[in-house]
Amino acid sequence: MEKGDLILLDFTAKVKDTGNLIETTILEEAKKLDKEDPDYTYKPKLIAIGEGWVLKGLDDILSETEIEKNTQVDIPPEKGFGNRDPSKIRLMPIRKFGDKVDKLEIGSEIDIDGRIGIVRFIGSGRVQMDFNHRYAGKTLEYNFTIIKKLENKMEKIQSLVDRRIPQGKEKIDITVEDSTTTIIIPEEYFLMDGLQIIKKALSNELMKYIDNLKKISFVEEFKSDKIDEQKQATEPEKDDIKSAEPEKDDIKSAEPEKDDIKSA
Amino acid sequence: MEKGDLILLDFTAKVKDTGNLIETTILEEAKKLDKEDPDYTYKPKLIAIGEGWVLKGLDDILSETEIEKNTQVDIPPEKGFGNRDPSKIRLMPIRKFGDKVDKLEIGSEIDIDGRIGIVRFIGSGRVQMDFNHRYAGKTLEYNFTIIKKLENKMEKIQSLVDRRIPQGKEKIDITVEDSTTTIIIPEEYFLMDGLQIIKKALSNELMKYIDNLKKISFVEEFKSDKIDEQKQATEPEKDDIKSAEPEKDDIKSAEPEKDDIKSA
Structure with a gap:
């Protein structure tokens, strides 16, 4: 290997x-x-x-x-x-824990001063916190x-995409043509946290681990809901499930209400 | 009209x-x-x-x-x-202003309790705030x-895109083919605040104001830096400006350092 x-x-x-x-x-x-x-x-x-x-x-x-x-x-x-570092064990005054004082219990993990530590000992007014990694x-x-x-090139690409966008395997359409790979992101991921960072990191990984890959295109498609309306008009209503579909008004609310006057 | x-x-x-x-x-x-x-x-x-x-x-x-x-x-x-609403004028204790007390000046706009108000009067310990719109x-x-x-269809599309992504007019590549419009987002916008919301709002507007538009594809392209390396190798170094280009190590830092153990 x-x-x-x-x-x-x-x-x-x-x-x-x-x-x-x-x-x-x-x-x-x-x-x-x-x-x-x-x-x-x-x-x-x-x-x-x-x-x-x-x-x-x-x-x-x-x-x-x-x-x-x-x-x-x-x-x-x-x-x-890593090995345990004794200097990462600290005695801290209980008042530093503020609201988190209720969580104080031997062995529990607490985020304090921006670091996560494990409670080792609770004394009168002081707590011993261990900031070593749990498995140090x-x-x-x-x-x-x-x-x-x-x-297989396609399998490699799919696995790398799947690692960055979990549960997307069946939903993400990937095509490979010469040295270009096109990845179609499904609508449910459009508002995913950090999507833009994920695309950047994923494209770096694809370039690195796949030979002869020169361009990666991420595509996000928006389709007219007019198509759906026509379809609905020709289909007889079968049951109440249809009413769960978004109505036109939902889409309208994403539009700006009024051009705010610049200096206002 | x-x-x-x-x-x-x-x-x-x-x-x-x-x-x-x-x-x-x-x-x-x-x-x-x-x-x-x-x-x-x-x-x-x-x-x-x-x-x-x-x-x-x-x-x-x-x-x-x-x-x-x-x-x-x-x-x-x-x-x-709108008309002025007298109930939007409030007397507030100065201590509510916290750090913003330095900004207290007749006529200045202050964001307080999540709303923006104009300072109308400053008394002993109290401030009169006006939460009416400045031009109410x-x-x-x-x-x-x-x-x-x-x-013209293309001019309409370009103007709508330009409204949502300012300063993008010369940089954003737009193609219209039958009922599909493809918008290629340049790399400098990849990390723009709220880009995903902008795409959604823009596609709603394009669908609404342009006739016979059924699909909008936003495309983000990542290109291999290997191409650049080859280019650099064949080009003689001309000056020191080249050293400002990102080196490979910068790209590496976007990768995950280590697969953190799940339960750790």
């Missing part, structure tokens, strides 16, 4: 000492440990080899691992989330299988 | 009593009154007749005015910015000329 190769990886990560689950891509594993997250889509993860998309300890071994071979590896802190100083245990290496 | 007709309008608006300028589209007028705004592009304004893009008093008369005929009209408050209760004097009525 070479730097920049795209692979699909199934893995389960645990804290070695305790066996506590950190993350898994496999639904059965999550179920077995009673840690199933209903909002998460369990499926192999796209990884670019050697590019720092995963922890260093895992990245290093991935490049030497055969496809479909189940592998277990221990990752020491220095190749994982821990040896991690990874069990993984490289499901496949992506070879 | 009919409702929905697109016109280009030159106008100067003043407060009738005082002759104070409210707004003008004409550079010479602004200069004459010593009110030139260097950041404003003076040019006739695009108006859709009868659609509330301008004050009611102006909208009403525009539909009856001949093209190129200079016209003057007085607009009473009820067809302008005023009769306005408009002097205007309809420069032309837009008839």
